[in-house]
Structures are given as structure tokens and as C-alpha cells.
Amino acid sequence: MATKLVKNAVGRMVPTEINNEIAVPFKGVGKYKPEGKKAAPSISSCNDYPLDGNKQVASLEEALKKSGLKDGMTISTHHHFRNGDLLANMIFDIAKKLGVKNLRWYPSASFPCHEHLIQYLEDGTISHIEGSMNGVLGKFCSQGKMSKTAILRSHGGRYQAIQDGEVKVDIAVIGAGTADSFGNANGVSGPSASGLLGFALGDSQYASKVIVVTDNMIPFPCYPWQIQGGNVDYTVLLDKVGIPEKIVSGTTEVTKSPDRLLIAELTAKFCEEAGLIKDGFSFQAGAGGTSLSIGNFFGDIMRRKGIKARFARGGSNKYLVDMLEEGLVEYILDGQTFDLEGVRSMRENPNHVDTSPFTSYNYHGKGNFAGMVDIAILGATEVDVNFNANVVTHSDGYLLHGIGGWQNCLFSKNVILPIPLFRDRISVIREEVTTICGPGELIDIIVTERGIAINPKRTDLIEKMKGSKLPIKTIQELKAEADAICGPAQKPVLSDEIVAAIKWVDGTVIDVVRKVID
């Protein structure tokens, strides 16, 4: 990429052009003011759709052909099927068969099951991926093998990019647990039920052509209509759209590691002592083992205090569902279900609410609810002494994870990163993170097994924790302890070549990922 690099507001050198389109360098939190109008899809007419509402065509191939699939298009998919997704591979198998080239894949996330697509990245069927990349695809990208620059966005940023017209989706393919032939669809029922379809909402609203694919076609109305037929062009019935046992994330069990349990306990104690756990509070905890344990500790505290949470932000799982059903939590505001208990609860319990990135995360809306969450428990691969954090690359420079909702959740009132001080004898606390995904000003507390660091900007929390028996330390102290154990941190060996850009929630470029030299 021979484009000009400029230093952005967090000191990273970023390009002003990516894949021949203008890119705006990150200007600081809340400093970039978008201009212009939202994307405007073409006006449709009912006259061009069957009056009886039946939009079903014989195959996915037919739907893609009717949608005008051709070279250079952008094809979007969602990741509610997680590692049990079958559709993305099918779509590009068809594109390959039809000889279509140079497609941009715009998934809301990718999973190991998408390793199948590497052949199409190699043969030019797919030009590049814009979306969270995990594992093999990230590694492929890190090695500079993708023909264009990858772009990673948060879940909210993905919606923002569609809404703002930054990414024009030509064909959205939406896999659904249940649908009707008109295109109304949901994820709460059917043999491939995956919970909700919120990640596909923006695609359904803004894509030129929208295809709904299901293995459970029912008579109109398919309700709830998480995706609305009035936005859908074609529907397709397949034998199978997802593998249910792989839809469920493998990580949704509480940790048994003594270190992780200690981190969880310290986090919960910190929240209680700092007065963050009070009647009507709200929290978000992920589906990782440590986060689940923190949720359980929160439950214990609420029971002891006789209080309840107004809402919990999901990723839902059986532990959160238990809290909802016990009455400890009034609402689950769910962005994706991580297990089948989450799916069941969403289907049965009106207080288990399906949300979309518009509602929860879109930074270019009239507010979103991320800022209303009292406690957000998030992860990181690295944190630096300025509290900047990284979630996409490892310290060896490899891009191995997506951003997910992580950046969006940084706007919560108290952002806590419970992380081990080191992993595989590599310190997690660095002088500088390999990739800045979130600016330190938004990260409030780092909890490790050897101590808790509060961001110096949070003088209110520092004041509150005076006299606490918890191991409150500075971030420099934590780093020194880690360095003493692991030895000085190694810098990754990177080429100048930019293989991926990391967008901030407002569409600006906060950092880049460079090719790894093996």
C-alpha cells in the first residue's frame, strides 16, 4: 500500500487511503464529527414482488444469480451460527463455480469453520475480508497473503459503516433458524436456532439485495420477525443452515483455574467496595470463563444485599439466564446467544430482549445504550502503561481475533479488564501495545491475579478505594512485577506492509496491523 501515512490522535501511523478509498485517521474520542446523510437504498415497489408474498426460489445459487451476483460485489453474512455456520462457505463455493471474482466478504465475524475460504482468497474469488477475523483467516492476513487490506470494525462500527454508506452491501445472505417465504425471519426457533439475528439487521435495511435462507420454512407470519420480509428479496429453503452443536460457543463454562478464579473474585470485590453494585445497576459480562465467574460472584453479592440488577447486557448463557429466572436481573439485553439455554430463554421470556448493533452500539445514532451500562467486563490480549488496550493481535504481531463489541462497550461507565498478568510467560502489560484497539482514556480498571490498577483519570474510584485491603497498585507496578517474572518484553518482528486497518467506532482509523516476518 503506497499511500501516505499520518500520525493519528493515539500516535499511530495510519494511511489516509485504504483500498483506494479515503480513510480518516482517528482524531480522539468524540472528536470526529460525521457529515452528510445516511446511505439511501433504492426505492422498491410491491409491483416487482409477488403479491401473495411468496419469494421462495429453488436454491441459494438461483437467489444469488437473481440478485445479480457479479465481480467486485460485497457479500455480507452474520455470525450468529458461530462455528456452526454453513452458509458463508456455500456462498463462495457458488461464486467459484460461477467464476465470479474479486468479492469483498463482509461478515460480522468469522470462525475456524471458514478456513474453507482460504482457497478463494488465494484464487481471487474473494479479494479481501472486512470483518472480525479469527484464527486461520487472521493468520493468513497477517502473513500478507490477502490481496487487499483487511478492515476490522467493532459490531457497532460495522452497523455504522453500513448506515453511513461507507460499506455498500450488494447482497446480504441471512441465515435464519425459522422464516416464512415472504422473508420474515428469526433465530429463536427451528432446528438451527441460534437466538437472535441482530447482527444482520443493518444488512437487511441497507443491502441492495437481501436473501433469507432457512431450514425451517413456516407459513406466514414467522414471528418474531427479527428480520422483516418487507426488506427481503428472495427466500431459500435448505436442508441445513447451521450445525447446532457448533453454534454453541465452547467457552461458556466457568473457569476452574485458581488464578482466573482469583481475578474474578478480585473484580467482584472491587465492584462491591467501589459501590458499583447497587439496586438497579447494570452490567455486561462476556462468555469467557473468568467473566462467567464474575457474573456468579455478582449474583452472590446481589443475593446477600437483597438487590437486583435492572439489566444485564448479554452475550447470554445459562448462568445469565439463571439470574434472570431467579429474579436477580430484570432484563437481559442480548446481542448474541452463546448457548442453547440463551436461545430457549429468548424464545420464552419476554424480558430476554433481542437487541441489534443499532440499539446497543451504533456510534452514529442518536445515542446507544452502551453508555448506560454501569460495569462492563472486557478482555484484552495486551494493555499498556497508558491503559491503551489491544484485542486483535498477540504480542508476536499475529492478527488472531476480531473486535466484536469490545470497542463499543468502552463507553460504559466503568470498564474493567480482568486479565492475567502474563500468558505463556509473556507479560500482558506492555510499554506500548502492539495494536491499539481502544484508547486508554476509556479503560478504567485492570484487574490481575497480582493486583488491581485504576486509571489515574478515575480520581473518584481512587478516592473510594482508599483504605481498601484489595491489592490496589499502579499500572507501572503491575508491569514491573510481570517483567520481573517474564523478563523484558520482546517486540514483534514486523514488515512495513500494512495488512489490516483497525477502525474506531466512528469509522476513523485507530491503528493498523503489519505483516509478520516469520
Added chain:
Amino acid sequence: MATKLVKNAVGRMVPTEINNEIAVPFKGVGKYKPEGKKAAPSISSCNDYPLDGNKQVASLEEALKKSGLKDGMTISTHHHFRNGDLLANMIFDIAKKLGVKNLRWYPSASFPCHEHLIQYLEDGTISHIEGSMNGVLGKFCSQGKMSKTAILRSHGGRYQAIQDGEVKVDIAVIGAGTADSFGNANGVSGPSASGLLGFALGDSQYASKVIVVTDNMIPFPCYPWQIQGGNVDYTVLLDKVGIPEKIVSGTTEVTKSPDRLLIAELTAKFCEEAGLIKDGFSFQAGAGGTSLSIGNFFGDIMRRKGIKARFARGGSNKYLVDMLEEGLVEYILDGQTFDLEGVRSMRENPNHVDTSPFTSYNYHGKGNFAGMVDIAILGATEVDVNFNANVVTHSDGYLLHGIGGWQNCLFSKNVILPIPLFRDRISVIREEVTTICGPGELIDIIVTERGIAINPKRTDLIEKMKGSKLPIKTIQELKAEADAICGPAQKPVLSDEIVAAIKWVDGTVIDVVRKVID
């Protein structure tokens, strides 16, 4: 209005310009192909909204001022409070107080309670109304007293006009039974609960500024969020937004008139004999006394046959709710609740679905569900020998009713108008209707107390009814009977001056209303 008139596809002379904007004459059903893009609101940024989500301001006046209320703007409201609405009058009282002039009022419907606004139409605070006009406002318009031309649209046409950018709403004021300070809102709960808020959906999506007003402000999240806070600029808490006892329509009792009961019975018998009532069928019946009776007859038939309906399209009311709860109807797809039983059912029963004009009626979407309804029972003030029908004016020329969802429902598979042959000794069946609201090709069956006429285009139905003992007649035979009783029909005495335009579902002009000469 000194604009050119041209003859449209139903033979009516209509203007090519209305209020200085281009108007497209009706070209025939499905003949007009829209071009261009949907309306594109400005891109917002969370940075301009409170991070804690609290958008509440002290008063409606403050919210209107912050929204930039000024001369010439378009202000929209919804009519879910029906004749119990308090907000529209408040808004224009404030505008008057602030000296703002020349406002366009864009309600989804008006009611007798809005007579209060006539003073503002007279003094120039309001320039004109685009929306269904009932009673006094319609009469005011008919007398040529409005300074600009009124425009009437169907519920679907109203959404279409917003979506297509034909009507740019500057400020939408959305009254809600319950809301949170972020702007999430619903109509199912609270002291002024009115059911759903679907008529305000398009306004919330496309208006420049959106104000949610409630008398029941609850902590986030207000769920269901029929209106989403991510689209809302300001929230306001008032003592009272609606008068519940007036929200309930006065017309929701079954008819006791022997003639109307006969019409209802004939309609139900016709539907049964024609094979329209079968397992999994669907129907729409309004809230008028005759329609309610027809629904009851449908219930009897279903019980006798041991079948059920897949869905009923509401306006919901206690009779329809009974059918849902009895299991005769699987879903109510509701556009507006007509009584408090409807509100309760929508709050409690997940199969009582709130819909919006986008879902049900928008002709410029990728289909809508009106075409999937097997039997639509509709009213009319007049029908002519070509099956064209009128719902807005009386035979004396006065504009006294809105279009509602009537035009949209004409796309249903079997459109039935059960109407008395005459009213106040004036025949309902005319040589030509005073105002064409719906083209005859979409109207299938006229049922009167003296006979049933099938549209000659429906050869299938004519065939099926051969040998029936029901009084099947031609429309000309019905007209002759009516004329014999009432005497020859009088034409209304009208000036050339056009006071209102009637839009078709695609935004074209199907007819106009002319000034009545008293």
C-alpha cells in the same frame, strides 16, 4: 390553484403540481415505477447526545425549541390516542405562543378533538394538513378555508411518502403510554396506554428531530421498544398525554340493526360458499358494527368446521381478542387497538403482534402483507357501477373521512364491501362516485341487504357461486333497486377549486376534492 389539470388513469382531472411541488397523476394499479433513492436522514453522532442516555428536557415547549421549531416546518403526530389525543393541540398552542407560522401538520389521522386547531388554520399558524381529516376539519377544508391544498394519504401511503422523501418531517412528536428518558417507548402500558405506536415508526426513522412525550417515564429499558431511543432526540414527561376513555373508539360494538346484521350474515355466508373460509385462512375486519358481526359469524363457521385462521389483521377489539384466546385465530397482526381489551392482549399475548405501516402496507417496500390477506372487509361511502369506491367524501361533496388503511387493504385476495344500499334515503351505489379512492379493478364483492354483486373480473367467484341461493345480482341491478327507492341520485354542487388531493398508495394522485358550494 392555477396548475395544469390532466386526466389520470381512472378518468379524473388532477393537477400536475400541488402546493408548488410536482404531482404525478395516477397511472393505473402497478403502473407507476418509482425511481431514485429513499430519504436519507443526516448522520448523527453519539457525541452530540448525553452519554448516560438521559435526553429528558423540562417541557414540550423546550423540546420544540431545541428541535429548532420555525416557520414553514412540517410537524408530525400519530393518532393512536384517537379522540383522546392531547398532544397535537398542545404543540400548536406552543407554536402560536412562539409566533411560529405556516406549519404543515402531518398527522396519521385527525379526530373531533382537533377542532381546537381550526383557529390556527385560520390565523396562519398552520398552513394546511396532510393526513386523514375527519369531521370538522374535513368540513373546514371542503369549504375552501384552508390556505393550501390538503393531501390525503392511506396509512401505507403516509409511510411511503416519508420513506421516499416526498414529505420531509422536521419534527415528529410521538406520544407514548410508557417511555424511558433515552426515548424507547411503547403504547402497551401506562395510564395512557393506547396499544402500539406503529403509525409513528416511519416518523421516528426519518424525521430530522424526534420528541417522545409520555406520562409514564420508567427506568431504561422501556421494553417493548416499539419506538427506539436510538432514533430519538428529546424526551418529555407530561401529566397526561391522552384521555384513555376517549382513546377507545366508540364504534366497537356489534351492530343491532336488523339490516346491518343481514348484511353481515350474507357476507359470512358468501365467504363460506365461495370457499374462502378454510383452515389456515386469514381475514381483516374493521371495528364498525357490521364488521364486528361478520367476525362473529366467521367464528361460528370456524367452530362448526373445526378449523382456525392463521391470522387476523386488526384493528383489534374485544371480539377479535376473544377469538385469539379461544384459539380460533393463531395471530392477530394489529395495526391499531380499538379498545382496552386490545391493549391488554397486545401487552400479554406474544401472538398479538404490533405491526407498522411499513410491514403491512408500504407499497414502496419489497412487498407487504396486505396481499396475503384472504378476505378484507372494508367500508365505503359510495360505490359506482364500475366498482370504483369512495371513502373520503359524502355524496354532498363534503370531505368527512380519512383513507386509513383502506387503499392498502384493496390488495387483499378478496376485497368485500358490505354496505347498506342507501343511507338517509341516498343511494350508495352511483353511476360515478364523487371521489375515487380505490379503482374498481381491486374491489371484488359488494354485499348489501338486498343483494350481492360480484365484480365481473372475478369470473372464478361468479363460477363458484353458480347455483347459490344467496341473492347474487349485478351491480346495475342493485343500483336500479336503490334508485327505485331513493329516486335518481343528485350530483353535489361543487366549485372548480381544488381543496384536497387524494393520493394512491404509490404517491400518485388518483382524485381531487373540490370546494363545496353551500
